[in-house]
Amino acid sequence: MSIRKMFFLSVVLVCTACSSDIFLKHNGNMPEESKVEKIAIGQTKESVQDILGNPSSVTGLSNDHWIYMSSTQKKVAFLRPEELDREILALTFDNGKVSKIERFNLQDGNNIKIDDDETQTANPNIGFFRKYFGGVGQYMPFGGGSDKEL
Numbered sequence: 092m093s094i095r096k097m098f099f100l101s102v103v104l105v106c107t108a109c110s111s112d113i114f115l116k117h118n119g120n121m122p123e124e125s126k127v128e129k130i131a132i133g134q135t136k137e138s139v140q141d142i143l144g145n146p147s148s149v150t151g152l153s154n155d156h157w158i159y160m161s162s163t164q165k166k167v168a169f170l171r172p173e174e175l176d177r178e179i180l181a182l183t184f185d186n187g188k189v190s191k192i193e194r195f196n197l198q199d200g201n202n203i204k205i206d207d208d209e210t211q212t213a214n215p216n217i218g219f220f221r222k223y224f225g226g227v228g229q230y231m232p233f234g235g236g237s238d239k240e241l
Contacts, residue, residue: 176196
């Protein structure tokens with residue numbers, strides 16, 4: 092038997108030995124459907140939190156967007172995980188009350204291409220010591236650098 096055939100056979104054996112390791116992984120905290128049905132436009136944040144619990148994520152500068160989500164992934168041996176299911180409940184609040192209720196699933200998602208462009212900095216050739224020690228002595232908390240009296 093040639094070296095190539097032995098190598099190919101060993102790769103096939105290793106892959107088949109590991110292929111029976113299938114794991115389902117569940118992430119998130121999507122509330123039960125019976126609880127979600129109790130949410131209506133006009134309810135306060137406190138009442139929503141009492142019914143659904145804490146959200147998976149809170150977004151927006153004023154914390155007016157709550158997201159409850161869950162996903163199920165299948166992982167086979169050493170291969171890349173495959174997402175089987177995704178549920179998202181997005182609540183938007185206006186003046187502390189529910190103003191919008193949205194539901195999304197796996198089919199509503201989009202793959203986003205990450206842009207590999209780089210942002211130019213003001214001085215890309217700055218040295219190590221200037222970068223890490225350049226500000227030493229610049230901060231005067233008690234106004235030590237000024238001769239003017241207030």
